[in-house]
Amino acid sequence: MTNSINQQLHQITSGISVIRSSEATDSDSLLGRVAFYLNEGYRLSLVCAKPLPQTILVTYCLVGKNPDRRHEIQLEVKRERPELPSLAKISFSASRFEREMADLYGIIPLNHPLPKRLVRHGHWPEEWYPMISSQEKPKFESDRQVGYPFQEVAGSGIYEIPVGPIHAGMIEPGHFRFFALGETVIRLRIRLWFLHKGLEKLFVGKTPAEAITLAEKISGDTSFGHSLAMTMAIEDALGITVPTRVASARAILLEAERIYNHIGDIGALANDVGFSWGNAIALDLKEEMMRLNSSLTQSRLLRGTLGVGTVKISDHLDLIGIDRIASKFEELIEILTNHSMVRDRFHGTAILGVAQAKEMGCLGVVARASGIEVDARIDHPFMTIGPTASTLETGDVNSRFLQRVNEIRASVSYIRELARFLRVEEPIAQVSTPPRESGFSLVEGWRGTIAHRVEIKDGIITNAKIVDPSWFNWPSLPIAMTNTIVPDFPLVNKSFNLSYSGNDL
Amino acid sequence: MISSQITNPKAVESDQIKKRFDPMGRFFVIMICTLSALVAISATTIALLAITRPPWHGSTNLFLAIYGLKLATDPLSGVFLLISGSLGVMVIPHLYGYLRRNHLPTTTVIAIPIFIFTMALVPLANSTPTFFFFWELMALASVPLVAAHPNDQSGRRATFVYLAMTQLGAMAILVALAIISASHPGTPLAGLSALSSRDSNTLRSLAFLLALIGFGSKAGIVPFHIWLPKAHPQAPGPASALMSGAMVSLGIYGIIRFCILSLGTGAKWWAITLIVFGSITAIYGILQASVNKDLKVLLAYSTAENMGLALIAIGLFQLFRILHLPNLAAEALGAGVLILVAHGLFKGLAFLVAGSIQSEIGITDLDQLGGLAKIMPVSTVGFGIAALSASGLPFGSAFIGEWLLLQTIIHLPRDIGSLVLIGPIALGVVALTAGLSVLTMVKAFGIGFLGTPRSKRAGEAHESSTTMSTSIIALMIANLGLAFDPGVINFVILHLSESISGVYPRIALGSRISITTTSSAIFPSIGAALFIVGAIAIYLIRRFTASKRPQPLDEIRWGCGAKELTPKMQYTATSFAEPLERIFSDILVPRRDIETDAFDSLDLIVKRIDLRESPHDAIETALWNRLARALDLVASQFRRFHNGSLIRYLMLGGLGFAVVMVVTH
């Protein structure tokens, strides 16, 4: 089978364009095609499947930067014997997407090195795949206890610490199994996906407006990031280009979300080293930022602002308020960075190496703190100007902390720059290219790059796939925790601060 | 007859079955036990007479043709005779039970009464040849105890190391004795004191050091301690109890008798040497004990620790004698003796419980034990009391000795110049030792006896037989008795101190223990009474308020939402030790090896992880193994001269002995 590659140019905002291409392939040449693009500098950002009457259509979305390129490889597998070759050899993230598809669609990855269940709950019936079965919901036996088969660490003297899914703090469910020797963590295993919401299926049948509202609930702290990604994916599918004014307003709100969440994280980091004073200051600042959000959008969490081609934002952007927050924030950072005990806890704790982070496809703050230059605002922009890029090298808690600090600083000045675009008068959003079946978007949320892919037919969403950056970052947490001491875990976990909800769809 | 070092579980299993069906003959066991009991009882009787009556001495020409056998009693020999005799008496029932249940080599069994007998004779010896004769005899009689598992590789190695250290020590003692007796031929040991000060200082110092090495190797003084953690896991429980509780103390006896009394007042650095060796031994011993996970190895290292503490006390005794502070010297000696007496009792008890576990479960690895409190209640309470004592806490038998030691230290006079620094240093050592021993004993008790069983065999165990429990209960009572009313051995301290220093110590031992001149005092019974009153008060309040509360419920433990907790989810002994290994990594030099079998080069998809933690003795590795390799190199040159047979070694030793005797005469 020969691959026919379609290439086209597409505009997101006036002035910003992307090169997109797609091809169809078969299972024999899949590995080669994906390997080719990975060698070209693309990364695998999303894999989705769509059940068709006879087949399941699997789409691999690869994205490249400089220039912004997006390539889709499509493969059809049979409904009755769904199999595809595993890409685990060339891509760690592919191996996890494959496990997800195996659990939700029943597509078997051939030669997968670790074909364990990932998303699947232990008490789901054997032959029932939630994304595929059109039949009725089966009866779940709530009492059926199926322990997850953690890979044990052999050796005498090792003990296991089971933590979660119910935690002492009010966080979402996740089970952490430490294989430890005294205080040293030999291996950490994480079991997530305790609350499968069937979110991707919920999108099917929604109108774009409903989908945008629903996307706000993907991960509560990334309301704006996810709904923006959904909006842009829909706009992409419908071929809509938004004016610069709208794009800049969206960019401002994205940064606002980044600022309040990063401040919250910095406070939580201080709290986790027992420095509650630092947390108190940070909480104060976070509250101030959220009030500013509220004055901008009527919502502290920036909800209900987006629509296809539009954004609702108050005319008055309180730049003085932001400056006030920024200067208070500098005081907080002054306190934190000069505190020798805090520094001692942060410095050198839980290092995530560059090679491993790269191999796992880490995104966002975590990746940038380990020296990987990946930022959708620069690599896949929707606004004509981007923020100042920054990365750090060490990859320890301290650099994840400092990375957040630097990003807040960058965000503040970025907002100031963006503010002048708010006054640009331009025509409203318009359909610039013919509508297509699918739309794909990349948005740099505060955790990292969010990828959404939707398919729309007759104004109704027919398929949706959501990838939160946490999906890529979760596996890096156990790697960083290896040989770290047990009591440092809460701190390390907080320095990653990954989303459970965005991961468990 | 199962050693913890056996790694193949199947071999252990079949051994276990064999043991059950092949008990030793009842008559033979009764005979052995009766014999041992007779020896122990007469030793105890002689001990009591020796302490309270005026010194006695006698001689016969029966055994040693050249000098004859010379025996004598004085309070010092009485104290050590009392330790071994009384411990021997209390151990007998356990010995009976152990022998009835476990099959041991006949030589080992026969060696037991001989061992007790020779231990009783060592302190009674009244001339250097007699002493050395009995000392060698005791050493030889103890070898078969260690060689209880001749078919096992680690058993053979333990026997070899024990034999080597014993003979090394004996050689050092031999030369030291030769030097001492060369200057005073024929002088009885009891009369040797203070005579030697006219001798040349170099020679005396040499004798001092050699005697310290020789007796120190028996007492487990670092770096001569390496046989302790090897020999104890091999020996049967009751034999370990005797070796650790009594025989090891005889090393201290030798140091007191020869290094201090026979060699005269000596130089200050002698005393400082004793204190330094004691300090190193105490800290190194307890550090190793705290990181080891085999119950018997742990107890063996803890023995080294206690001997170190006793040596500190003895060193202070020596120092105060040199500084002409007889009262403080008497206190230090009293502290040392109390530490040794208490050690005999609680370590005897701990080793008996370890013996019960060895006999009933066959495993002494703490990481495979757990949950014994529910199935072996008597042993658990017994070990609890032993652990309380070993931690040096109030209401434990060792507290009194350690408290007296601390009191001696803090009452150092101000006018002794820089020597005063010994005070804070020794106190720091004792305090760190005490703290770490608390941790060690909590680990041993908490991991081994509490929680749930970590292995199938630990879960299926039963309490040991009634006879074995009898011994455990007797020792429990003895420990509590000493803890609450050390007045029972007041006469020992008084007589001993009077006979050695000519002054009565200012220690008033009784249910209230005080140092008469300093107003420092403790009263364990009052403390216990307060505890009881408090407990009753709380009980009453709980009873009174119980009706206002809902009924108690039985619920599963908190598993963070997971339904079951497996035994693998409880803390392990190795884990308990890990933080200490980190903190004291410069001393302990931990070794850890993690083997990962991964799909990719970055260990992202891992198929198997295997961790190997190998506890080891850094001193053994650094010093003795290197020495052994060097010796091996030399020895390979002379290999054809000897074939490694035990008899030839002993013959060589005997030849050397004879030569020295003739030369010095």
Next chain:
Amino acid sequence: MSYLSLILQITLIVVISPLIGQLMIKIKSKAEGRRGPSLLQGVRELGKLLKKGEINPIGTGSAFALAPAIYLVSTLVLSAIIPLIALKLPGSSNYDLFWVVGILLIGTIALGLGGLDTATAFGGMGASRELMVAALIEPSILMAIYALSIRANSSNIFKIVHATLSNPQQIASPQSALALIGLVIVVVAEAGRIPIDNPSTHLELTMIHEAMVLEVNGPKLAMVKLASSMRLVILIGLVVNLFFPIGISYSTSSVGSIILGIVALVIKVSLLAGLLAFVEVFLAKLRLFRVPELLAGSFVFGFLAVTASYFLPVIKA
């Protein structure tokens, strides 16, 4: 009368300790710009716990069942054997400081064994950490006692306080200052406060004391909570009276002096506790393996106090 003052002393400790604990929380909250809970919150919590039914975790044995009681009893005994409001209490000639340390350790050990008996990872982890800290504190605390006992030529705690009271100039000496610093670190470590342990954390993996008692519930938890706050008050009371015994009642014969003793103790303990809480605001929790550094520091302070006591001549004003 002396028995009455003993009972008064114990009762006083039981009553004020929840309040002092709450006072520290209040001060911390205020310093961080929060309102903080009411001073009576501690008492309310104890009352709530006492009313709750007990849950016996399946698989635990008598060590777990008895641990809270032994912990509380050892604390009650502690409050009976140290000079807090009066210099003469029944049996006071037998209360040696080394003995007091032993009693303190017995409580810690009971709780540690209770933690190990639960056969959970947290119980064991907490026990291991608590005992590691306890083991490393031991040298510091005994060294500080040594320094103090040189002054009074006795390790009897009542005698030491008496000696201080009769010769207050001794306090103003470097050796006393050094011993005080050493002891304060010990108190912070022993009571599990920041920077050693964070009593307000809910993160089970970092806890020391709280991890040990994770399974303890209902009235037993009330016992543990009460005993923990009592230990803090007792330790603070011990330190203030060892160094600033002002106001303590010389004898137990006069009611007035006992009342004065009570008032003085409450004021002194509140002040020091408040100071500790205020300082805590500016501190973070140390990494677990930095704790030995701090304890080594306190050991050195004790060591220097002892050497200074021996080498610096006694100053008599």
Next chain:
Amino acid sequence: MSVGSFTSLFYFDIGAFLFFTMAIAWRKSLFGQVRLLRANAIALFLLGLLSGIYAKDAALIGLSIVILLVRAYGIPTIIARAIPHSGDQWESTRVVNTTASILIVAAITAFAYILTEPLVALNPTKRIASLPVGVSALLIAVFLIVTRRRIATQLIAFALFDNAISACAFVLTEGVPLVVESGALLDVLLLIFVLVALASNMRSQTQSMDIAELRELHE
């Protein structure tokens, strides 16, 4: 001022002097170390001031004011310049780890007592009794010079060494002759300038002065 209160204050001050010296061995922040050096020099100044007031010696008081200016202000300020303001201001790597350092410092103090015992015995006055404190500060400074890698810490240790010499001088005599003292001051200043030059030179050549820093990570 009475003898008793003078001696008491003198002991306290020299105790504080030793405390700040030891705290430098503990502290990791380089700026923190410089602050401690200032405190140390202030204690030294007070030592001189006390002696001066007690002996009613104006020259001594003047000398201590010079000490205050040079040692508590001048030298620490110069050293602070050698610390990279943008880079790493922390001393993470040490030849001897912190816990061991603390214990070694204690051992050094004990050793100082043994060392000075004959000297103190020669003239057992109350003031001489604090000579071991000065000597141990001296030895601690040597220990720091030997075991620290950062240039800034070595400079601090050197300044500390100088302070300790002066402290010993204050203890031993009623004060050092002004000329000797000022000569010593100049020496030190010279040396520090050289070292500062060296440090900045090194910094420009190798970006990081503390390469082995990553070793700390697994602690």
